[in-house]
Amino acid sequence: MQDKTSSSEAAWQQELCAAALPxxxxxxxxxxxxDQLSAAPGxxxxxACGDWAAAKAAYRFFDNPRVTEHSVLAGHFAATAARLAANEGPILIxxxxTEFIYxxxxxGxxxxxxxxxxxxxxxxxxxxLTLCGVLMHSSLAVILTGTPLGLTAVKFWTRTKFKGTLALKRHINPTRVPIETKESYRWLENLRHRARGRARALCACG
Known part of the structure; x- marks a missing residue:
């Protein structure tokens, strides 16, 4: 009988295989x-890669313009949407x-x-002090007992494009600035991404 650890690893690998990489x-x-990075956190x-050839391959992977967070997580998003569609009870998003500081x-x-x-x-x-790094806004679906169903949306960005926003507020009424141009728009983007994913899952499973 397959233990829970190997079963969860198989499910994890299956979600990775559905990644939308070109x-x-x-x-x-x-x-x-x-596998290499998770075995050596921090x-x-x-x-983590063990040798220069593996490290060079990792750097090439990260530097590939066709590799994006959405293409990497596509399989996980699809699996999360299927779990959402299969759950009949209330779901919390x-x-x-999260800030990653380097x-x-x-x-710059x-x-x-x-x-x-x-x-x-x-x-x-x-x-x-000015801190540099990357910000990640994520949406996690959980049921009322606290069991996670997976991520429904993830957005990465830095605040370079929003530089000077605080100074701008002194001259412009923030209520008159279009919501699409505000950094807080990420909350709505993630909700819309989650709604589209659930709709696709319902169409597929209905």
């Missing part, structure tokens, strides 16, 4: 890469934003997340 080589690389890519000499090459007040220098001047 090349079979990319499809084969994805589960191998995730380690840099060369250490929990949304939140230390870089040139933060990654993107900005926010500025923080780090106190004052000895001379009394304020010490304001």
């Amino acid at each position: 090349d079979k080589r990319l499809v084969r690389r994805l589960p191998r890469l995730l 380690k840099p890519i060369p250490a 929990l949304q939140d934003t 230390s870089r000499a040139q933060p 090459k990654i993107g900005f997340t926010k500025t923080i007040n780090a106190g004052r220098y000895k001379a009394g001047q304020p010490n304001v």
Whole structure:
């Protein structure tokens, strides 16, 4: 009898196989890469991959313009939509934003997340630090008992394009700015993405 661990791994691999990557080589690389990274959490890519050839392949995968978060997660989104359609009870969609902060000499090459007040220098001047990194807004579907059904939407971005928004508020009434141009629009985008996924699942399973 197959144990629960191997069964869950098989389901995980099955969702990966449904990724919408445009090349079979990319499809084969994805589960191998995730196995390496999940076995060494917190380690840099060369250490997690074990040798330079595997690390170089990982860097090529991440640098491929045809590899996007949506193509990688397509299989998982489809599986989540099927689980939503099969569940008859109430479903909660929990949304939140996570910040991935990195230390870089040139933060502009990654993107900005926010500025923080780090106190004052000895001379009394304020010490304001600019943090760089990536933001992720995700929507997780769960049933009332707390069991997760999977992600329904994920959006990654940096705040480079929203630079100067606070200064703009001093001159423009925020209520007159179109919601599509605001960073908070991500909440509506994720809800719409989830609604489309559920509709597709209902059509497929009905």
